[in-house]
Amino acid sequence: MTTKNLHRIGFISSNALRQILVAAIGVVIPFMVIQHSSKEIWGEFVSLLLYALLATQIINWGNKEYLLRKFSETPSKIKDDFSSILLTRLPLVLLFSILGFFLFKIEFGNYLFIWIFGRFLIHSYEVLVVYEKKFNASLVIELGCFIAFTIVFYCLSSSINFKQLLIIYSLYQLTKGICFWLLFSTTFSSDVRFNFNYYKASFWFFLLSILGFLVSKIDVYIIEQFDNKIVTSDYQIINGLLVFIMSISTFIYAPFTKNIYRNSEFTIEKTKNTLALFGLIIVPISLLFVYGFVRYFLNLELTFWFYVVAFFYVFPSYLYGIEIVNLFKRHEEKQVVLFLFVGTVINAVLSSCFLNLNFGITGALFGSTIAQIVILISLKLSTKRKPFTNND
Secondary structure (H helix, E strand, C coil): CCHHHHHHHHHHHHHHHHHHHHHHHHHHHHHHHHHHCCHHHHHHHHHHHHHHHHHHHHHHCCHHHHHHHHHHHCHHHHHHHHHHHHHHHHHHHHHHHHHHHHHCCHHHHHHHHHHHHHHHHHHHHHHHHHHCCCHHHHHHHHHHHHHHHHHHHHHHCCCCCHHHHHHHHHHHHHHHHHHHHHHCHHHCCCCCCCCCHHHHHCHHHHHHHHHHHHHHHHHHHHHHHCCCHHHHHHHHHHHHHHHHHHHHHHHHHHHHHHHHHHCCCCCHHHHHHHHHHHHHHHHHHHHHHHHHHHHHCCCCCCCHHHHHHHHHHHCCHHHHHHHHHHHHHCCCHHHHHHHHHHHHHHHHHHHHHHHHCCCHHHHHHHHHHHHHHHHHHHHHHHHHHCCCCCCC
């Protein structure tokens, strides 16, 4: 095996390990809260979590996807581009922090600001982690900050309450953000200006990001509106597990996104077939782990058909991931936006209907599954109408 291939395997492995750790932490923290306190506390916390997630998606404004392409096209201006866009998005942090004071109790507003600002820094520097392949350093930051959070969490009290959870979770996010800022402190340009044209230039990336988020999370928002904290707690955790399985395919090719943009000879079909094969192996095995977690840690007995639906919810992501990246490369973001918008609407409408018909979380997931299948079919039909070639 060549040195180049060994390096690629190393990058893939370290990035996959980093992403797995982040996803695992996203599952472990709810479990810690449920075991240390109650499902009701976590269910109540999910309301703030969903707000912070949506706020972060808007604040990001397609930052990562836009800058990855920008860096690949003009690598000599990385510092200027990154610094300008970081500063330009900062007012959105203030906007959503102020909005938090009106939507939630005033005493929670300060901690929401800390939380959102921390996530702003983390997501801003994610593009540099991927572009410069600083996966090991990112892994150290994620693990170190989580260990610190865990120590504080278990030392705080025998039964943590909602406000204590909010305080330490917000400080946890801010600490991670500061660590990433320190890691890339030399990347910031001394001559930086607001560039409000960025919002227009990256608008389609923003739509892609927010719709991609909503198509996988809108069912969680809908369940949260039914105001059953225990069901909200359970479904948010299950959704996180399934979305993580969907993301595994991205872990493989994410370190080489810039190669996809630069290399016109990239073997699209071969890569898609490989990812599909991985999906047929990874998804069923992963769902067995989900079954064990749901059965023994959440104490839920879900039917066999729930896991059948879950398979068809997760597997499409292994079939259309690379195609979306190549549509980005060819500046055809509008097509993907249309497909994701349709999927989001279908998810919202069907999940609401199935919940109102008392089909429970299986019904909500079934609505999401239909949306994923529609997105897959739309992308496949689009590809057939205009196939990729080596000249693209």
